[in-house]
Amino acid sequence: MGRVIAVANQKGGVGKTTTAVNLAASLAAAEKRILLVDVDPQGNASSGLGHPRGETGAPSVYDLLCGEPNLDEVIRKTDLPHLDLIPANGDLAGAEIELVSVAEREWQLRAPLRAAAARYDYVLIDTPPSLGLLTLNALCAADAVLVPLQCEYYALEGLTALQRTIRLVGESLNPGLDIEGIVLCMVDPRQNLTEQVTSEVRSHFEGKVYTTTVPRNVRLSEAPSFGKPILLYDISSKGAKSYLDLAREFLMRQEKS
Amino acid sequence: MGRVIAVANQKGGVGKTTTAVNLAASLAAAEKRILLVDVDPQGNASSGLGHPRGETGAPSVYDLLCGEPNLDEVIRKTDLPHLDLIPANGDLAGAEIELVSVAEREWQLRAPLRAAAARYDYVLIDTPPSLGLLTLNALCAADAVLVPLQCEYYALEGLTALQRTIRLVGESLNPGLDIEGIVLCMVDPRQNLTEQVTSEVRSHFEGKVYTTTVPRNVRLSEAPSFGKPILLYDISSKGAKSYLDLAREFLMRQEKS
Ligand SMILES: Nc1ncnc2c1ncn2[C@@H]1O[C@H](COP(=O)(O)OP(=O)(O)OP(=O)(O)O)[C@@H](O)[C@H]1O
């Protein structure tokens, strides 16, 4: 039975999608069977893997949330053999409001994604920059949460709210949910702020912060415009190397727990 | 009667808060009477002006959305004489779900902020990275929308969805609403991607893109940890100069329209 991992942080632009797409691709390169689920109405993870956000009505994660879940209809192949995708589409923008009046509104993704986990080693979920019902559905479907973090003041400020939400979900809706790890993204060691934030996070979240950090690397922001993960766009870049290192450390931590 | 301007873009981390805080401060330095309203549950604009997000129950923008609006109770002074703030607080996180079942749920901010506009030259609204009910309330209260844009592929991808939402709101809920301008943020001229995105945006949104651009400048990301806008933290920095230039261009465009 594979594990379901939500990639979440309500602070915007901290590297959630870049981490979800490139960790998924790097794990697939290591011959793990991976499913990436795009729960963000922006559909960035979908287009980052060459599946631009579908029009309303195309099979997507929306069908799992608000319709008749049929995994075979919504799962798509990608350029990588062991990596599949459940894309987002235009319907997702209205899903949060539609879900409010549904009974068990936080549980709509759990059953279909746990069924999917039987066919994969890992299911990764990319979430929008909010703590609304779409992200709550991802947290309730997940075994653990991977938190990308930008080493900046506003991003640090948001960490307490995220930790509180994960604890609340872990105490009620999804017992045992916890932070699997924190990944420092867009790291620029020349900046003092990065040093200050990094040491604060490492002391506050002892043992949870990945040793691997992801440097700021322009090739990472170029790759999505070609619909490719970094290891297919520029395998020799610092960005590609850091996500391959991250995948290796991720697997090591999984084997230990 | 002052004008109400929403600072919006559902893509995360593109510089909405940094632009709202520093444009507001720069206009106040030019002796315009400015009110900044923080409608983002993260409360970054509030802490960026030295008012860390209040606990639940403290007077805040939540009272305007879901309670008895009393402007005098929620408006706070800041370090700058002509700049006031309506802060966010912890209650805002639940506001979106509470608003769903309210009649005229998109109109809760309009009356109080239009009343506030009688006392100020400009009311600026910082919004969260989403197109949910909080952002819709800001769009329905506003005369125009200022769109900060990061010159990256994912940010460009989101622009069409934002433009469509503004047009829909402009056709129904708030007739005449339009994009006031697009501000290119975190510009790093050495990167090819920046050049490509910049020329694509300038040709697609003819006449709406500000001539002033905001360079990537680490002092801008340090200032919030001191609760100060850039012109009080480091007036000699490139970041401070670019926001003073932006304020000057903003006023010129306002006088023309
Ligand atoms: N390590 C990096 N180096 C350089 N650019 C990066 C890096 N990581 C991400 N980016 C770029 O920064 C921007 C923000 O990253 P990304 O979109 O992955 O963040 P996000 O948290 O998913 O954003 P959102 O909150 O909108 O979902 C994107 O344009 C992306 O290409």
Ligand SMILES: Nc1ncnc2c1ncn2[C@@H]1O[C@H](COP(=O)(O)OP(=O)(O)OP(=O)(O)O)[C@@H](O)[C@H]1O
């Ligand atoms: N021009 C700039 N140069 C350097 N850093 C910047 C610049 N503008 C913003 N930043 C930093 O980048 C990060 C993202 O900016 P900001 O928080 O203003 O974006 P946002 O769009 O408000 O994010 P969110 O979507 O979470 O509300 C912040 O840590 C901020 O300090």
Ligand SMILES: [Mg+2]
């Ligand atoms: Mg994303």
Ligand SMILES: [Mg+2]
């Ligand atoms: Mg913000």
